Amino acid sequence: MHIGTFIKYYRIFKGMTQKQVGDGICTPGHISKIESGHLQITEDKIKLFNQRLNINVEKELKAYKKLQLDLELWHDVMIKQVNGKIELLKETIEQNPLTKIETLNGTFKLLKARYFIMKGEVIEAAFYLSQFSNKRLSFHMFEYDFQLYYHIKGMYELAKGNPQTALKYLEKIDRDIYSNPEAYYYMSVCYHDLGQYDKSLRYSQLALNYFKETFNFTRCVDAATIQLVAEGRSEESSLASLVEKYDELIQHCDNLHDHRRKAVLQLNLGNLYRDVFDDRKARDAFQMAYGLLKHESDKEMYANSLFGYIDSSMNVDGSANNEKYASLVEEGQASVRDMKNPCMETFFTMLEIRVHEGEQAYYQYIENVIIPLLKEEGKYAQCNYYIQKLYIHNQMDGIKAKGKECVLS
Incomplete structure (x- = not known):
């Protein structure tokens, strides 16, 4: 960072031209070279510019370096998800006028985008990320910021439900320039x-x-949760060992008083039991997740847990509690309508059919709508579950099975 940057920033901030700033000190051409860092400036001239702009350039340089450190710290606490410090630093940084300096403005806007992604406010995040199509802003960015952009743009696409696009951005990161391993999680x-x-x-x-290595215990749970889901898809892992690992992580969440992460684990545990058709244990896990998420802001996880709870409960109870399930289905449909999630709306329509039209209509909907939809979406593991469920139903119902279909991922 060079002193000319501050001269340029405060000249523009005070509405002065290069000629006005340089009057009696040097020519506008010299000012241009000083501002771009192509001309060294003497101590005498620094004093004259300080007087002309009513600033202390050397003091401002120290403030600039302090802001750089604050931005780095802000990103660090966002990675660690230390909510109190995130908000405190956000307030401090936003009040700092030096965020308008071009070489820091890009970093600031990227971290604002990350902040809004973390809050689930993707429209606000999109506003900041869209500004990087501006060539002027990109021109003044450090190489590190380009890599930071790939990281945060990947997070943004993932939050929008576009994992393939997200991966393209995350794979662009040059690890020699940007060595933040958190990107591996995404x-x-x-x-x-x-x-x-x-x-x-x-x-x-x-x-x-x-x-x-960074003693980030809450994010350890996040990474371990993804690992457990992957292990659950492996033929080498036994159900008993997976359940034991889930129980350990759930206990860890209890120790941390982290209800949201506990809910994620219960939701995944419910899916694990559901995949092996242990509907009673699946119901209990989904019910626990549903209870934990009912007052949380994550509507997608809430809808998934509610769906799992209704579906597994009906597998256990049949039509014994249809009035109760009809009310819960309406609750789920209202939630997914707010989310504008057509896929989840289809799944709750399936439950509505099961409640009001019976089992035969339910299985016809699985065959005609759910299985084709999951194939189209590329959700092969979930698709295979419904194929297997339909196959078992057809066998039990005395219908000649068409042959167990296999979907290759």
Whole structure:
């Protein structure tokens, strides 16, 4: 960072031209070279510019370096998810006029985008990320900021439900310039969402190692959770060993008083039991997740836990409590309408059909709508679950099975 940057910033801030600033000191051409860093400036001239602009350039340089450190710290506490410090630093940084300096403005806007992604406010995040199509802003960015952009743009695309696009950005990161291993966590989530569980397992281990090294215990739970899901798709892992690992992580969340992460684990545990058709245990896990998420802001997880609870409960009870389930289905439908999630709306329509039209209509909907939808979405593990469920129903119902279909991921 050179002194000319501050002269330029305060000249523009005070509405002065290069001629006005340089009057009696040097020519506008010299001012231009000083501002761009192509001309050294003597101590005598620094004093004259200080008087002309009514600033202390050397003091401002120290303030600039302090702001750089604050931005680095802000990113660090966002990675560690230390909520109190995140808000405190946000307030401090936003009040600092030096964020308008071009070489820091890009970093500031990227971290604002990350802040809004963390809050689940993707529209606000998009506003800041869209500004990087501005060539002027990009021109003044450090090489490190370009890599930071790939990291945060990847997070943004993942939050929007585009894991393939997110992965393209995350894979662009040059590790020699930007060595932040947290990006591995988001890569593991991308591969998980794409059904590539071997790669998800590999990158979640890299992320877990980083979180352990930095004593980031809450994020250790995140990485370990992704690992467990990947292990659950492996034929080498037994159900008993997976359940034991889930119980350990759930206990860890209890120790941390982290209800949201505990809910995620209960939701995943419910899915694990559901996949092996242990509906009673699945129901209990989904019910626990539903109870924990009912007053949380994460609507997608809430809807998933509610769906799992209704579906597994009806597998256990049949039509014994249809009035109760009809009310819960309406609750779920209202939630997914607010989310504008057509896929989840389809799943709650399936439950509505089950409640009001009966089992035969429910299984017809699985065959005609759910299985084709999951194939189209590339959700092969979930698709295979419904194929298997339909196959078992057809066998039990005395219908000649068409042959067990296999979907290759």
